[in-house]
Amino acid sequence: MKKSRPLVVVAVLGLALGALLVASGCSQLSVRHLNRNPWVVNTGQTLDMKFWRFDYEAVPFRNSFGVRGVARPRADRLPEWASWVEELWLAAYLSDSQGRVVAKDLLVSLPKPLSPETGVPFEFILEPEDLGDAGPLFLTFGYRMVLTPGAKGPDAKPEANAKQEAGAKGDKRKVFFANEGALTRF
Numbered sequence: 001m002k003k004s005r006p007l008v009v010v011a012v013l014g015l016a017l018g019a020l021l022v023a024s025g026c027s028q029l030s031v032r033h034l035n036r037n038p039w040v041v042n043t044g045q046t047l048d049m050k051f052w053r054f055d056y057e058a059v060p061f062r063n064s065f066g067v068r069g070v071a072r073p074r075a076d077r078l079p080e081w082a083s084w085v086e087e088l089w090l091a092a093y094l095s096d097s098q099g100r101v102v103a104k105d106l107l108v109s110l111p112k113p114l115s116p117e118t119g120v121p122f123e124f125i126l127e128p129e130d131l132g133d134a135g136p137l138f139l140t141f142g143y144r145m146v147l148t149p150g151a152k153g154p155d156a157k158p159e160a161n162a163k164q165e166a167g168a169k170g171d172k173r174k175v176f177f178a179n180e181g182a183l184t185r186f
Helices: 004-025 162-166 169-173
Strands: 028-030 044-048 052-060 065-073 084-095 101-109 120-126 138-148 176-180 183-185
Touching: 028 101, 044 138, 052 138, 065 084, 065 138, 084 120, 101 120
Parallel strands: none
Antiparallel strands: 028 183, 044 052, 052 065, 065 120, 084 101, 084 138, 138 176
16 A cells, blocks of 8 residues: 555656646736737837836837837835835837737846936847737836845945935835736636
């Protein structure tokens, strides 16, 4: 009886792994829950997300789609003490009318002062493998950010961030995290 127990465990693990592989083959990224704009080329557009505003222009390429512009943090929605971008990932998603992602690109930014005036310049190249139906296309953006009161670590330069010097010592441990992006749907 004891010898059959390992066989049952192996069989159950095999079934679970098989089900996971089948499910992952049926998954699709979706941005249906995010604000989206119709794909319009050579026209300046703006798309507001919860914590970032994306001013951009979509440009056509031969076998891909290009997007260039500037992402600016929406300072009115962020904590006053947030003055340093510890981590920032920006993403662009090209989707169909149902919100299914047909192409995406990602930009990872180095740590830097948070600057709503300057923002973060970006360029994305979106190369769809399959456009699906011939319906309209939409563009949206995503982000993942970690904001702090100032730079951290042994190489942090206090002069790079005036708010860090003005903040209390306990403020340096504050962290603001926000994420908006595509979801996996099965």
